[in-house]
Amino acid sequence: MAAYVIANVKVSDPEKYKGYQALSPGAIQAAGGEFLVRGGAVTVLEGQWQPDRVVVARFPSVAAAKAFYDSALYVEARAKRAGATEFFNMVIVEGIQ
Numbered sequence: 001m002a003a004y005v006i007a008n009v010k011v012s013d014p015e016k017y018k019g020y021q022a023l024s025p026g027a028i029q030a031a032g033g034e035f036l037v038r039g040g041a042v043t044v045l046e047g048q049w050q051p052d053r054v055v056v057a058r059f060p061s062v063a064a065a066k067a068f069y070d071s072a073l074y075v076e077a078r079a080k081r082a083g084a085t086e087f088f089n090m091v092i093v094e095g096i097q
Helices: 014-030 061-072 073-079
Strands: 003-011 034-037 053-059 087-095
Touching: 003 061, 014 034, 014 061, 014 073, 053 061, 061 073, 061 087
Parallel strands: none
Antiparallel strands: 003 053, 003 087, 034 053
């Protein structure tokens, strides 16, 4: 069953964040994932949520999504991200298929 990693990010240091952006795609691909959304325009339809930068990646399973997050490649990417964001919220959501 597919799983989706969803992140809402507020970048505070765009130059520093570029180091994370350079490494995270490789970590996602190595775990069998792919980006579906990577910071495009957001339109709020209901509620008070005002997301900043939204990222969605699809993985073949929750286990693959967790493997991505725990991988050495992503640990390195997270280290590059340190200090580059005001916040970085991330969840894994199990898909329906």
